[in-house]
Amino acid sequence: MGTSLSQGVEEGRCGDRLWLYATYHCNLACVYCLTESRPGIANRRTLSRETMVALAEEARELGFGALGVTGGETFMLSDFPETLADLGRVLPTVALTNGTLFTDRVLDRLAVLAELDVALQISLDSAEPARNDEWRGPENFAKVVATVPRLVERGLRVRIATTVDDQTDDELERLCELHRSWGVGDDDHLVRSIVRRGRAALEELGVEPGPTDILPELTITADGAFLHPFAPTVRHGVTDLDLLVARQVRPLQAALDRFLRIVAHQPAGTDVVRNIR
């Protein structure tokens, strides 16, 4: 018998969140984007709503405790508000978004999330508009700053994610003041380095992750199952396969078995350095 998911989680070998890459399509084209996402991307590698919901249900049966949905920009999918509600009814869910596509109509469609265990994790890299927009594109700061209070007002849980390049401590402190002013607490502010994979590797940005720096969490994309959410990166339009776990993703059990076989060989316990999270 190999390691079970619960045993792997207990021993600190892996997390119990299943990640889904909803799409690689995005309305932005950030310099450090790990997936080379951008508006005109040819291969969007989209998971359908039915596939994501079916995977979520399988995940709950298999003992996963939470879901994460990422991309690309999740809200590029026209039915994503409803998909997110479906997922939130299955397991606690966090959806990563750049926060720039929240029209009034989208906000109305998201109202139901206030009743569910769903968080929206929005990227914001600096409290200085020019600095933030240098990484994330023109007008990004203004859009995020306009959106977050409207989400919070509607009772939706918001987390802020900051990707660190050369921000000073002062600059980060000003960002913390900003998110606190919206009612987003420090526990809901995630700060991490740029991971040097995908486009960030081509641009020589960020830090090279060591083999035990990132906690393995089974991650499903249209290309297959991967070791963690920083694994299915893209270079020159081609998906990196070095951290591919399996091509077959359904039944999820088959991908999970292969994932657990790999994590069984990884160091366990609290002494493992998990720098990137």
Next chain:
Amino acid sequence: MSRLRLLEHDEAPLAARTIYAADGTASALKRSLANAPDILETLLPFLGQIFDEGAVDLTTKELVVVRVSRLNACAYCLASHRPIALESGLPEQHVAAICDERPLDLLPDRERTIVEWVDAYVLDPGGISDELVARVLDHLRDDQLVELAVLIGATALLNHYCTAFDIPAGG
């Protein structure tokens, strides 16, 4: 130019890295198969069992592999298996005959009968006569014929794969 990515050791999925030698090298065929680690997991042990010595000796198996690869005109498999066939003990003249470079009459009766049966199995399985089966069964048991039939299928699988994806011979 291969039509599939030929993954180097460090680009290959973790589960597929065991197919690379200690110095990080692997054949072009294996490097292409590394794109599909799930398939690799069952395909390699299967091929190992079918191509290794079993109820049939290695020399006879290589005779069959080279003949099937010749019929399917697979440059990759011919380049890999001609040397293996020689190493397994097939005389050079016999290998040349199997590759249609010398007359098939050069082969002893047993080998010639097997080649005749292999040709029919690949090119016209519905046309195989009882008489041909009886003749080949003079030289092989039923179970050995089963083993060779599966070997023919596995060889054809690789022939079509390497040819269709243009896997570079010697790569």
